Amino acid sequence: MVETLQQSIERYIVFYATSQQRMKLFTEIGRFLLMLKGMFAKPENSKVYWKEFMHQCADIGIGSLGIVVIISIFMGAVSTLQTAYQLVSPLIPKSSIAQIVRDTVLLEFAPTLVCIVLAGVVGSKIASELGNMRVSEQIDALEIMGINTKTYLVLPKIVAALLVIPMLVVISAALGIWGGRIAGSAAQILSTTDFDKGLLQSFLPYNVFFAMVKAYVFAFIISSVPAYYGYHVKGGALEIGRASTKSVVVSCVLILFADYLLAAILL
Amino acid sequence: MIEVQNLKKGFGEKIVINDVSAVMEAGKCNLIIGSSGSGKTVFMKCLVGLFKPDAGKILYHGEDFTTMGDADRKEIRKEIGMLFQGSALFDSLTVEQNIQFPLNMFTDWTLAEKRKRVNEVLDRVELKGANKKFPAEISGGMKKRVGIARAIVLNPKFLFCDEPNSGLDPQTSLVIDKLIKELTLEYDITTVINTHDMNSVMEIGDKIIYMYQGVKEWEGNNKEIIFSKNQRLNDFIFASEFLRDAKDMRMLEQTGKIDENRNMEDMMK
Numbered sequence: 001m002v003e004t005l006q007q008s009i010e011r012y013i014v015f016y017a018t019s020q021q022r023m024k025l026f027t028e029i030g031r032f033l034l035m036l037k038g039m040f041a042k043p044e045n046s047k048v049y050w051k052e053f054m055h056q057c058a059d060i061g062i063g064s065l066g067i068v069v070i071i072s073i074f075m076g077a078v079s080t081l082q083t084a085y086q087l088v089s090p091l092i093p094k095s096s097i098a099q100i101v102r103d104t105v106l107l108e109f110a111p112t113l114v115c116i117v118l119a120g121v122v123g124s125k126i127a128s129e130l131g132n133m134r135v136s137e138q139i140d141a142l143e144i145m146g147i148n149t150k151t152y153l154v155l156p157k158i159v160a161a162l163l164v165i166p167m168l169v170v171i172s173a174a175l176g177i178w179g180g181r182i183a184g185s186a187a188q189i190l191s192t193t194d195f196d197k198g199l200l201q202s203f204l205p206y207n208v209f210f211a212m213v214k215a216y217v218f219a220f221i222i223s224s225v226p227a228y229y230g231y232h233v234k235g236g237a238l239e240i241g242r243a244s245t246k247s248v249v250v251s252c253v254l255i256l257f258a259d260y261l262l263a264a265i266l267l
Numbered sequence: 268m269i270e271v272q273n274l275k276k277g278f279g280e281k282i283v284i285n286d287v288s289a290v291m292e293a294g295k296c297n298l299i300i301g302s303s304g305s306g307k308t309v310f311m312k313c314l315v316g317l318f319k320p321d322a323g324k325i326l327y328h329g330e331d332f333t334t335m336g337d338a339d340r341k342e343i344r345k346e347i348g349m350l351f352q353g354s355a356l357f358d359s360l361t362v363e364q365n366i367q368f369p370l371n372m373f374t375d376w377t378l379a380e381k382r383k384r385v386n387e388v389l390d391r392v393e394l395k396g397a398n399k400k401f402p403a404e405i406s407g408g409m410k411k412r413v414g415i416a417r418a419i420v421l422n423p424k425f426l427f428c429d430e431p432n433s434g435l436d437p438q439t440s441l442v443i444d445k446l447i448k449e450l451t452l453e454y455d456i457t458t459v460i461n462t463h464d465m466n467s468v469m470e471i472g473d474k475i476i477y478m479y480q481g482v483k484e485w486e487g488n489n490k491e492i493i494f495s496k497n498q499r500l501n502d503f504i505f506a507s508e509f510l511r512d513a514k515d516m517r518m519l520e521q522t523g524k525i526d527e528n529r530n531m532e533d534m535m536k
Contacts, residue, residue, distance in 0.1 A: 045372050137355040144315050144427075145369055146344035 032228045038150040039158070049156065056160035060223075064121050064168060068114055072172040075109050076101060076179030084189040094190040098198025101180040106207045110173035112259050115218035118165060119251035123226035126157055127247040130230030131240035139231070154227045161223035162216060169215040210266055217262060218255050225251045268293050269314065269425065269457055274323035276306075276313055283309045284320070285481045293424075294455045296448055296471040298462055301478035302503055307461045308429060310478065314459065315347060315427055316340060327425070345373060348418030349427040354410040356402040356417070362389070363398035366417045373421060388416040392446060408439035412446070419450060426456045432464040440464060444471050465504060468492065477503070493517050 043049040079101045087097060130153060133139050142149045181195045190198075226247035233243045269291040276284040283306045291297040299307045312318040314325055316332060325332040327343050335343070356365050363385055370381045389395055392412040402410060411431060418426060428447060432440035448471045451458040460467065468475060472489035477500050485500045493514055495501060505511045 048371050132358075136353055136358075137351045138357055140317055141349065141351060141355040143317060144344060144347055144349045145372065146341040146347075147372060 031232065032224075035150055035154065035228055035231060036224065038148070039155040041148045041151045043151060044147055049152065052152065053156040053160055056156045057164050059125075060122050060157075060160050061164035061168065063125075064118055065171075067117060067121060068168050068172050069175060071114060071117055072110065072175035073179035073182075075113060075172075076105055076176035076181075077183030079104055079109070079176070080180035080184045080189065081187060084184070084187075093194075093198075095194045095198030095201060097184065097190055098180070098195040099201050102177055102199050102203070103207060105176035105180070106173055106211050110176055111169050111211045111214035111218060112255065114169055114172045115165065115215070115222060115255055116252055118168070118218075119222050119226075119255060120248050122161065122165075123222050123248050123251045124244045125226075126223060127226035127230035127244040128240055130154075130227060131233035131243050134231065134233045135236055135240060150231070154224075154231060157227055158220065158223040161219045165219035165222065166212055166215040169211060173211065210262075213266065214259065214262055217258050221251050221254045221258065225254060269459070270324075270326040270329075271314070272324040272326070274310070274313060274325065275321045276309055276318060277321055283481050284313065286323075287478070287481075287483045288323075289476050289483060289486070291457050291459050292474060293457045294452060295473035296451055296458045296460055297474045297476070298460050298468060298472045299476050299478060300463055300468060300503070301484075302463065305478045306481040307463075307478055311427055311429055311459065311461050315349060316344065345421065346424040347427065348421070348423035348425070350411065350414040350418050350429065350431055352430040352433050354402070354407075354414040356410060356413055358402055360401075361398065362394070362400050362402070362405070362413050365402070365413060366420050369417065369421050384420060385416075388420050391419075391450075392416045407434050408436075408443065411435065411439075411443050415443075415446060415450070419454070419456075422454065424456060426451065426458045428458065428460040428462075430461055430463070432462060432467060437466065440466060441470070447471065465510065468504065479503075493521070 080097060083097045083100045083104075087100075130139075133153070139149050139153070142152065177199065181192055184190045184195050185192050226244075229243040229247035229250070230240075233239050271287060271289045271291070274284055274287045275282070287310065289297075299310060301307050309318060313320045320333055323333070327346075330339070330343075332340065332343060356362075357368065360368065363382075366385045366388060367381050370376060370384060374381070376384070385398070386395070389397065392415050394409060394412050394416065397405065397409065397413070402413070405413070415428075415431075426447070431443050431447060435443065444467050447458060447460065450456060460471075462468065469489050469492075472492070475485075475487055475489065475492060476483055477485040477497070479499050485495060485497045487495065492500070492504060505514045
């Protein structure tokens with residue numbers, strides 16, 4: 001069938017639009033890598049940078065501790081109840097519930113679920129803080145003073161996230177398991193002794209290593225992606241909001257993608 | 268002194284600055300004026316290095332700022348202070364911390380020395396006692412003064428002010444203009460001011476560059492501007508009937524005659 005002129009034009013428009021989108025994606029990846037490269041410069045004054053790093057550690061770590069504690073306890077409690085609900089066979093010992101809760105919390109809930117929540121809490125904060133600084137010319141003011149803004153504003157956030165988020169994941173795993181233990185005994189599903197016995201059965205230390213690898217990868221995503229979107233905001237308040245939302249969405253998608261990739265590679 | 272030679276800057280196909288050359292003199296307030304979209308802000312951002320020009324030279328102490336290495340640029344930037352249109356104060360820091368920030372970054376002074384210097388500059392901009400206030404707690408005029416204090420705390424050789432009077436009432440504008448003028452003379456600073464405030468033009472315009480659609484259209488000072496024959500400049504500066512009358516009065520005062528395109532009847536209306 002001979003292609004009509006209109007069909008050719010439509011086909012060209014579709015091709016052009018997709019190639020434009022592809023180019024935009026490559027441009028964004030390139031700018032992201034350039035931002036990361038630009039971070040590694042000699043600090044003007046290491047004391048000021050250290051102070052900023054500590055400030056970020058407190059902001060990301062202590063600022064998110066409350067939500068992490070709440071989510072972790074309930075996450076563990078619900079896992080215990082739902083696992084018990086599904087294990088109806090009398091042949092399966094009750095202590096298996098603890099094993100399942102432990103491995104689920106360690107392998108998936110503590111690193112992935114907590115990091116997705118942190119992508120919202122920490123990510124939106126980083127993006128809107130940097131976006132506001134960009135729009136109100138505070139970043140320009142720092143540049144004019146002769147300060148490398150990528151080193152001063154972005155690097156401490158990423159390093160602080162790499163230090164603090166794995167700690168939050170460890171706390172989350174511990175609290176998740178504790179929450180499961182409490183829920184199990186409160187609902188009279190299994191005693192704390194049975195739960196503790198199950199916790200020690202077939203324990204693989206590799207699972208902890210896997211959880212920590214995930215925590216570091218996700219911490220990098222949670223801090224660097226919002227920093228990129230916030231740092232490159234153009235416009236006003238509306239664009240800050242858009243950048244903040246976009247950074248959370250992209251971070252979450254990247255976390256899920258990285259989660260699958262790491263599971264495929266490391267397990 | 269800053270010397271600009273054949274500066275060009277565009278975004279995509281749109282040329283914003285087209286072959287502008289100028290000399291910004293030390294100890295003087297060098298004003299860049301022009302209507303919105305004439306390229307004033309882009310020109311200033313090129314001067315301070317926030318935009319990279321497409322062509323031309325910007326000479327600080329005779330050295331080209333556009334081609335020098337990062338280390339040299341950093342050294343020049345330490346000699347630059349800038350007051351932004353929206354003041355650009357750090358929201359999370361107090362007035363004192365804002366002013367102290369450049370000292371923390373670039374000096375190894377003791378805390379007592381830094382505090383002393385902060386109080387000196389706060390005193391100089393007449394904001395004594397505002398140390399512990401946050402930017403959100405002070406007025407627009409005060410923010411501008413804190414911005415000036417932060418810009419001069421390291422004793423800069425070059426001071427850039429982007430629309431220092433925007434959003435201020437006429438009286439506060441005059442206070443800010445007076446302050447900038449005094450600081451320029453006191454420290455022999457090369458001050459570059461972007462403005463479209465006519466009070467500033469007439470009060471502190473030691474040197475005025477009028478830009479029109481990215482091109483330098485006129486250059487002179489606040490005395491010469493009254494007698495300028497440039498129609499675009501006259502339309503821009505003396506836009507209202509009131510200002511045209513004021514110009515005629517000033518011309519009459521100084522030369523005994525008024526603009527040849529106007530007559531006494533126009534003025535008396």
